[in-house]
Amino acid sequence: MTYNLHFSKYQGTGNDFVMIDNRDLSFPKENTKLVAFLCDRRFGIGGDGLILIENDAETDFKMVYYNSDGNESTMCGNGGRCLVAFAKQLNMISDTCSFIAIDGLHYAKISDEIISLQMIDVNEVSVNENFTFLNTGSPHHIEMVTDVKNCDIYNKGKEIRYSDLYAPGGTNVNFVEKISDDYFKVRTYERGVEDETFSCGTGATAVAIAMFENKITNKNAIQIEVPGGMLVVSFDKNEVGIYENVILSGPAKKVFESDITVVL
Structure with missing residues (x-):
């Protein structure tokens, strides 16, 4: 089967x-x-994932996301x-939008190259002795470490991701080092990619909320340094303990666009 596809490549903090x-x-x-081939860094285009933008009757567009292993x-x-930046490239939106994703409704706004995305509310945080x-929007295990730069993310992350604790679906795993009250360094092992990625948006969001819930910070606007750059997460915790108005902000840039012919 031959597939002729037009695509764009985007990156957000790597x-x-x-x-x-x-x-x-x-x-x-x-x-x-086909999805796994397109995400393959040696034989395909290369990416941590593939995203389809589709029409939606009630919002500006629909997001369909696949991990690099080919699975939704x-x-x-x-x-x-x-995807918000891509929607603007396609002239589907101006500087604000709403869209539907697998976890529900999202709102976003664009300011230069910074995209601010409203994430889902978080009504449950499980605090354990060591994590x-x-x-x-995706599951996240979070652990504090003293030297995240030299942490063995791949092996430690893989062990936790596949542990009985999270069977059968697994989890993403984040290792966190506190730099200051509003500044944390984070590295993430992502399921579906099955390796460390340069950045994880739902992971950065989870880390910020976890730091607040554990009283490691009292700030509700937190800088998260990831290997690919800097993200900012802000939120409010309401009177019944739900985290709402959760906003993930950072750069999102077009890398290139082209056509590819795939024979599978």
Whole structure:
């Protein structure tokens, strides 16, 4: 089978994605082999994931996200921010928008190259002795470390991701070092990518909320340094303990666009 595809490549703090305009619904969405090929860094285009933009009757567009293994996945924060930039490239939106994703409704705004994305509310944070777990559209295990730069992210992350604690679906794993009250360094092992990524938006969001919930910070606007750059997470905790108005902000940039012919 031969596939002729036009695509754009975007990255948000080094978290990179293949973007395809699927408003005509022509992309073979069940073809996991094709998605995995397009995300392959040696034989395909290369990306941490692939995102389709589609029409939606009630919002500006619909987001359909696949991990680099070819399987449709849960919410991707940086992917959502990149998709907003892609929607503007396609002249679907101006500087504000709403869209639907697998975890529900999102709002976003564009200010130069900074995309600010409203994430879902978080109503449950599980605080344990050595880690915290919460879902910010995707599940995240969070551990504090003293030297995140030299932490063995791949092996430690893989062990936790596949542990019985999170069977059968697994989890993303974040390792966090506190720099100051409003500044944390984070590295993330992502399920579906099955490796460390340069950045994880839902992970950065989870870390910020976890630091506040654990009283490691009293700030509700937090800088998160990831290997690919800097993100900012802000939120409010209401009187019943729900985290709302959760905003993930950071750069999202077009890398290039082109055409590819794939024979599978």
